[in-house]
Amino acid sequence: MSKKKSVSFFKGYSYSFEDNGRNIVIWCSSFSGLEKVFVDGTLVSSKRNISTQSSNKFHIGEDCYSTTLKVVSLFKGPFQCTLSKNGKDIKRQKLVIPSLKDNSGKLSHWFRLLFYLVFYVTLFLAFAVAKVYWHLPQESDIFFLFFLVVVAFIFLSYRIGKDGSKIEIIDEEIM
Numbered sequence: 001m002s003k004k005k006s007v008s009f010f011k012g013y014s015y016s017f018e019d020n021g022r023n024i025v026i027w028c029s030s031f032s033g034l035e036k037v038f039v040d041g042t043l044v045s046s047k048r049n050i051s052t053q054s055s056n057k058f059h060i061g062e063d064c065y066s067t068t069l070k071v072v073s074l075f076k077g078p079f080q081c082t083l084s085k086n087g088k089d090i091k092r093q094k095l096v097i098p099s100l101k102d103n104s105g106k107l108s109h110w111f112r113l114l115f116y117l118v119f120y121v122t123l124f125l126a127f128a129v130a131k132v133y134w135h136l137p138q139e140s141d142i143f144f145l146f147f148l149v150v151v152a153f154i155f156l157s158y159r160i161g162k163d164g165s166k167i168e169i170i171d172e173e174i175m
Contacts, residue, residue, distance in 0.1 A: 015081040015093045015169065022060065026067050026081055037067055082174075092172040116155075123148065 012034075014027040025038045037045040037056050045056040045067075052071040057064065068082045079095040127144045130136065 013079070013095060015095070017083045017091050017093070019065075019083070019085065019090065024065070024067075024083060026056075026069070028069065028079075035069065089174050092174055094170045094172060096168045096170055120148065123151070 012027055012029040012031070014025055016026075017024045023040050027036045027038070028034070033048050033050045035045075035047055035049055035054065035056060036043060037058060039058070039060060044058040044060075047054070047056060049069070053069065055066050055068045057066045059065070064086055066084045068080075068084065070080045070082070072078050072080065077095060077097040081093050081095075082089050083091045131140060
């Protein structure tokens with residue numbers, strides 16, 4: 001089963017599982033690495049993670065559950081979430097990010113990359129001119145680099161927000 005899912009750089013993304021009438025939701029922040037596990041709306045586990053693989057363990061009655069998050073590629077995905085019960089994997093979902101290429105082919109992809117390249121080179125040249133014109137100190141390079149990272153995050157956030165409705169969560173069968 002595949003579900004369209006809204007994903008946001010600032011609001012994060014989530015996986016949801018059903019087991020024995022229990023609704024288990026795993027929410028992940030794209031920005032801070034925070035992971036939260038909810039069972040029927042109640043927070044049962046929370047932790048911060050900055051690696052490409054993590055797990056959360058929690059108990060519901062006699063059952064011991066765990067969720068394992070695995071990022072295959074930070075830029076292309078997929079982002080996999082596996083739900084285990086009493087040491088056995090029972091369900092898995094994959095967040096699949098659409099390709100940057102449009103249906104029209106590679107040409108539009110190259111135009112987009114060229115646009116970003118020209119944009120960042122223009123910003124860099126504007127900074128270099130401003131630095132010489134206003135006699136800015138050497139330390140201003142760090143602030144400019146920070147500014148470029150913020151601008152890149154804003155573009156990334158816009159891009160994910162624009163394409164976020166195309167991201168799919170795919171249920172996988174576990175044998």
